[in-house]
Amino acid sequence: MAYPYIGALKHGGKQGKIQRIVIHATVSPCVRGGARNVAKYFQSSAAGGSAHYVVDPGEIIQCVKDDVVAYHAPPNTGTLGIELCDPQAGSPKRWSNEAHQAMLVLAAKLVRELAAKHDVPLVRVTAAQLRAGKRGICSHVAVSDAFGQSDHGDPEVAGPFPWAKFMQLIKEEDDMPSPKEIYEAVWEQDVMAAPDGSKSNPTWKPSSVLTDVDKKVRALQSQVTGLESELAATNAKLDQVLTLLRASVS
Numbered sequence: 462m463a464y465p466y467i468g469a470l471k472h473g474g475k476q477g478k479i480q481r482i483v484i485h486a487t488v489s490p491c492v493r494g495g496a497r498n499v500a501k502y503f504q505s506s507a508a509g510g511s512a513h514y515v516v517d518p519g520e521i522i523q524c525v526k527d528d529v530v531a532y533h534a535p536p537n538t539g540t541l542g543i544e545l546c547d548p549q550a551g552s553p554k555r556w557s558n559e560a561h562q563a564m565l566v567l568a569a570k571l572v573r574e575l576a577a578k579h580d581v582p583l584v585r586v587t588a589a590q591l592r593a594g595k596r597g598i599c600s601h602v603a604v605s606d607a608f609g610q611s612d613h614g615d616p617e618v619a620g621p622f623p624w625a626k627f628m629q630l631i632k633e634e635d636d637m638p639s640p641k642e643i644y645e646a647v648w649e650q651d652v653m654a655a656p657d658g659s660k661s662n663p664t665w666k667p668s669s670v671l672t673d674v675d676k677k678v679r680a681l682q683s684q685v686t687g688l689e690s691e692l693a694a695t696n697a698k699l700d701q702v703l704t705l706l707r708a709s710v711s
């Protein structure tokens with residue numbers, strides 16, 4: 462998917478196969494419009510680096526094309542950098558507030574798309590695994606620890622990043638049951654008619670479904686009968702009242 466593009470001033474040349482997707486934090490407020498502000502900062506000569514994408518609670522902005530090196534977490538070649546708008550201050554509980562949750566959902570969607578596009582495994586990789594050449598998704602701090610070429614601790618400067626939740630969001634779509642799994646689940650619940658010739662399926666119990674429907678129909682019928690007799694009784698009383706009225710008028 463194409464995202465609004467605000468090109469960063471600083472970037473390198475073409476990059477080869479993508480090894481990892483690196484998650485950063487901007488040290489700026491987690492608010493709508495935050496991503497554009499950071500992207501505009503990346504356009505200025507004051508910015509020391511860049512990233513491929515910046516995400517806030519409302520949108521994703523692209524700043525460097527995927528096939529171009531961005532300056533975000535050295536060694537940069539063969540990596541994609543995603544900045545999340547977060548102040549890197551305050552309680553780690555901020556990651557579960559409404560704004561952060563919305564941003565994490567957007568970022569997870571972006572990671573899922575990028576991983577699929579560049580064939581990056583949907584696994585979180587640690588510093589030791591990065592050193593061992595494992596491909597996947599990681600934090601800037603893991604890259605710093607693995608290669609010692611930067612000293613940034615984001616996105617875990619103020620407490621842990623919610624990795625378990627984030628990886629779950631990334632994989633959510635992958636965990637959707639297949640049509641076959643849904644069919645089999647419904648089948649086992651005995652609410653779907655068996656196709657012709659499949660009556661030998663041991664899980665198919667049409668009689669119990671019919672019995673259930675029959676019970677409901679009978680219950681409704683007895684309710685109707687009850688209402689009918691109530692109506693007849695009311696009519697009889699009405700007749701009596703009318704008779705009395707006529708007698709008193711005449």
Ligand SMILES: [Zn+2]
Nearest residue numbers: 485601613615
């Ligand atoms: Zn960073």
